[in-house]
Amino acid sequence: MNPEIQKIDNFRMRAITVLDVKRYDERFSTIYFRDKIVYKSVPGQYVMIWIPGCDEIPLSVSHAEDGLCGVTVKNVGEATSKLCNVSVGEKLGVRGPFGNGFKCMGKRPLIVAGGIGVAGLRLLLYKFIRKSITPTLVLGTRTSEENIFHEEFSKNSFKGLLKYYPVTEDGSLGERGLASEVAEKLLSSNEFDHVYACGAEKMLYEVFNLVSDKGLSAQFSLERYIKCAVGVCGQCVIGDGLLVCKDGPVFTKSVLKRVKDFGKFSRKASGKRFQI
Amino acid sequence: MLEMNFSLETELAGLKMDNPLMLASGILGLCPSLLKRVASAGAGAVVTKSVGLREREGFPNPTVHVIDSYGLLNAMGLPNPGVEEFLKEFEGEKFQIPIVYSVYGSSPEEYSQVAKKLLSLNPSAFELNLSCPHVREVGSLIGQDPRMVYNVVNSVKSSVNVPVFAKLSPNVTDVLEVAEAAVKAGADAIVAINTVKAMAIDVDIMKPVLGNVYGGLSGPAIKPIAIKIVYDLFENISVPIIGVGGICCWRDAVEFFLAGASAVQIGSGILWRGLNIFGEVLEGLRKYMIEHKFKNVKEIVGAAHK
Numbered sequence: 001m002n003p004e005i006q007k008i009d010n011f012r013m014r015a016i017t018v019l020d021v022k023r024y025d026e027r028f029s030t031i032y033f034r035d036k037i038v039y040k041s042v043p044g045q046y047v048m049i050w051i052p053g054c055d056e057i058p059l060s061v062s063h064a065e066d067g068l069c070g071v072t073v074k075n076v077g078e079a080t081s082k083l084c085n086v087s088v089g090e091k092l093g094v095r096g097p098f099g100n101g102f103k104c105m106g107k108r109p110l111i112v113a114g115g116i117g118v119a120g121l122r123l124l125l126y127k128f129i130r131k132s133i134t135p136t137l138v139l140g141t142r143t144s145e146e147n148i149f150h151e152e153f154s155k156n157s158f159k160g161l162l163k164y165y166p167v168t169e170d171g172s173l174g175e176r177g178l179a180s181e182v183a184e185k186l187l188s189s190n191e192f193d194h195v196y197a198c199g200a201e202k203m204l205y206e207v208f209n210l211v212s213d214k215g216l217s218a219q220f221s222l223e224r225y226i227k228c229a230v231g232v233c234g235q236c237v238i239g240d241g242l243l244v245c246k247d248g249p250v251f252t253k254s255v256l257k258r259v260k261d262f263g264k265f266s267r268k269a270s271g272k273r274f275q276i
Numbered sequence: 277m278l279e280m281n282f283s284l285e286t287e288l289a290g291l292k293m294d295n296p297l298m299l300a301s302g303i304l305g306l307c308p309s310l311l312k313r314v315a316s317a318g319a320g321a322v323v324t325k326s327v328g329l330r331e332r333e334g335f336p337n338p339t340v341h342v343i344d345s346y347g348l349l350n351a352m353g354l355p356n357p358g359v360e361e362f363l364k365e366f367e368g369e370k371f372q373i374p375i376v377y378s379v380y381g382s383s384p385e386e387y388s389q390v391a392k393k394l395l396s397l398n399p400s401a402f403e404l405n406l407s408c409p410h411v412r413e414v415g416s417l418i419g420q421d422p423r424m425v426y427n428v429v430n431s432v433k434s435s436v437n438v439p440v441f442a443k444l445s446p447n448v449t450d451v452l453e454v455a456e457a458a459v460k461a462g463a464d465a466i467v468a469i470n471t472v473k474a475m476a477i478d479v480d481i482m483k484p485v486l487g488n489v490y491g492g493l494s495g496p497a498i499k500p501i502a503i504k505i506v507y508d509l510f511e512n513i514s515v516p517i518i519g520v521g522g523i524c525c526w527r528d529a530v531e532f533f534l535a536g537a538s539a540v541q542i543g544s545g546i547l548w549r550g551l552n553i554f555g556e557v558l559e560g561l562r563k564y565m566i567e568h569k570f571k572n573v574k575e576i577v578g579a580a581h582k
Contacts, residue, residue: 008548011342015480048338052483056337091481093338228340232547233352234306234325241313269333271306271325272357273365 010037010096011230013050018090019068024148028116029084030062030072035094038069042101043123044198044221044250047071048229050093051086055079058226058245060120060198061097072119072148098229099249102219104128106194112183112207113139114199118149120221120249121198129161136163136186140179140203144172180206192216201276205263211253218253222262225269235271238262282565284558286320286573288516288538289439289464291374291400293320295561296573297529297554300520300543301326301378301403301443302352308369318554321374323541326405328380329390331358336487341476343497348544349476351491354380354408359393366397374400376441380408384424384431391432401439404428406454407447407470407492419445419470422457429461441518443467444505446498451505452512459513467518467541468509469502494544496522503535510536510578524548526560533573534580 020032038047041061049071050056057079063070075084086092102124109128113121118139128135141147144166150173153164166174167182175182180203186192187210195218197207204220211218224236224244231246238244239259242251256262265273284295298321304310305324314322334355341349356362377399381387391402406419406428418424425442432440442458444451446469455466471492476485484490502521509517519537523529524545532540545553561573570576 008342008345011547012344013338013341013478013485015478050338050481050485052478052481054336055487056339093478093481093485095342227334227337227352227355228350230340230342230547231550232303232348232544233340234304234310235355237304237307237310239309241309241311243310268357270331270355270357272331272361 010098013093013095015091016094018086018088018092021086021088023084025145027075027084028072028146028148029086030070031083031086032063032068032070033092033094034067035069038094038097039064039067041069041097041123043104043127044101044120045097045099046120046249047094047096047098048226049083050095051079051082052091052093054082056093057083058229060221062119062122064123072116074116095229098245100247102196102221102250104131105217106192107133108192109133109135109194109196110183110186110192111135111137112179112195112197112199112203113137114179114203115141115146117199117221121196122149124196125162134161134163136165136192138165138167138179138182138186140167140169140182140199141173142169144168147173178206179203180210183207184210187211187214194218197221201263201266208253208256208263212257219250220253220256221250222248224266235267237267281571283572284562286539288518289401289441291321291439293374293539295320295558296533296539297557298376298518298539298541299323300541301405303543303546305378307365308371311371311375314551314554315371315373317551318558319373319542320539321376321400322371323376323403324378325356326354326378326380327356327359327362327390327394328354329359329386331361332356338485338487341485342547343476343495345548346495347493347497348495348547349474349486349491349493350471351486351488353488359390363393363396376401376403378403378405378443379432380405381428382408384427387428388431388435391436395436395438399438401441401464402432402436403441403443403467404432405443405470407443407445417445417447419454420448422454425454426457426461429458429463433462439464441465441467443470445470446501446505447473452508455509455513459515463515465516465518466509466513467520468505469498469521472498472501494522495547496524498522499528499531503531506532506537507535507580510581523557524553526557526564529557529561530564530576533576534578536578536581538574538577
């Protein structure tokens with residue numbers, strides 16, 4: 001055995017047993033399991049979940065409390081549908097956590113979440129609250145049903161610990177409009193020192209444009225088709241040779257300024273570029 | 277002053293390289309930006325991901341399975357955007373180091389078609405990925421049939437005026453027979469070896485891990501297999517050999533040179549060491565050469581045979 005190579009534990013595929021499933025509606029579920037390595041995730045990191053006989057997909061770690069890990073999934077295709085409807089006791093595979101995650105910075109953070117992107121921000125939100133910092137959360141969804149964390153974030157126990165602004169495109173919950181539009185209004189007050197965003201790239205790009213000329217730092221979590229997750233296949237490349245799987249998925253505003261394809265192009269499984 | 281006339285520069289089948297380390301095909305080589313990142317990490321030459329005539333999605337995930345610290349099992353399934361899209365992405369890009377385009381096909385004609393299209397990019401060389409399924413004989417690989425390998429190399433050689441490397445599959449009874457067929461057809465160098473057929477089953481889930489059930493193994497586990505093949509090829513063939521298989525540190529690279537490789541390719545090692553691996557191997561190689569009073573890499577090549 002080559003002594004210069006160290007076994008890297010998170011690379012290894014581990015079998016996990018589904019211990020609990022929280023079904024919000026037929027399209028959204030949080031799947032709970034135990035895994036010591038995933039439990040130590042930094043907010044914003046992701047895992048690869050293997051659904052045997054089907055696929056393996058990247059999902060943000062949305063839960064790491066009381067010994068339980070969780071991933072929150074939206075049903076958008078075959079693999080996510082199987083995962084949404086997984087039963088307690090079923091076995092899945094997990095690799096990771098992978099990627100850099102968010103750096104928890106700032107005393108007055110604005111967190112902008114789009115749709116299921118909120119799953120990747122949930123741990124960050126709690127980290128701020130534990131540090132006695134009050135984050136402002138803008139959570140944009142199409143409809144009120146798609147805001148699966150509304151109940152959690154509007155709890156009485158959160159009063160004073162979190163400023164929460166739900167936004168829906170159809171106006172069925174909170175303000176009518178887009179998360180980026182509400183973020184724009186809030187940013188005009190200049191009360192924030194750091195912006196975090198996770199969601200559809202169009203939204204991220206809007207937020208990036210809002211902050212790019214302002215003197216405040218920002219971190220964005222990007223999504224790409226992930227295959228290896230360990231920085232060798234190149235599938236998730238952006239900009240001047242950055243890998244979303246390993247260098248990301250979180251990139252700072254200053255790094256993204258150099259990434260010409262941010263907000264414009266992504267890649268299919270074949271590696272072919274397509275317009276976002 | 278030993279270091280005065282000491283050099284890591286080397287030349288191989290007409291390619292002038294600052295050092296004998298190349299990026300192996302299939303690792304990171306999807307687009308110019310990544311290849312440039314590898315170049316600035318210290319590689320002497322880079323090889324692209326294999327490109328074919330048409331766009332291919334590849335196999336479903338899991339496509340990669342890391343086996344402890346010794347193996348990387350993969351079944352990517354030759355994903356690529358197709359040669360036309362590939363041309364669009366690479367057009368007008370300038371590289372400071374030689375760039376080798378890896379080509380695959382399902383017939384000799386397809387290989388040469390792809391190679392001809394890539395000529396507009398001024399390739400330093402072509403590397404033929406012979407671990408591809410046969411168009412007619414289902415289940416077997418082109419690289420497993422010496423006759424087919426001869427036809428593929430011959431077809432590309434007669435279509436382009438650029439060095440052609442044949443990358444051999446170890447999944448054969450007699451690698452030498454395949455190598456000789458490639459050399460006879462005009463291959464300018466032999467790349468050895470491609471991944472070793474392998475699979476893994478998760479004992480808790482009780483199913484094969486890879487989406488494609490089986491795949492190819494790379495990493496430290498296959499290095500002794502590659503060393504043996506390079507050693508044997510060095511005794512028997514007349515063209516330079518590029519060694520590849522499990523290089524993770526400078527000792528591994530030196531082992532390949534001693535066995536007979538004129539240059540080496542690094543791939544899976546990047547998984548464990550990151551892109552720093554190129555700098556690490558170069559530094560170790562430099563010290564080794566100074567310590568053993570080698571003035572250039574060519575003096576080490578095949579030294580274990582003397």
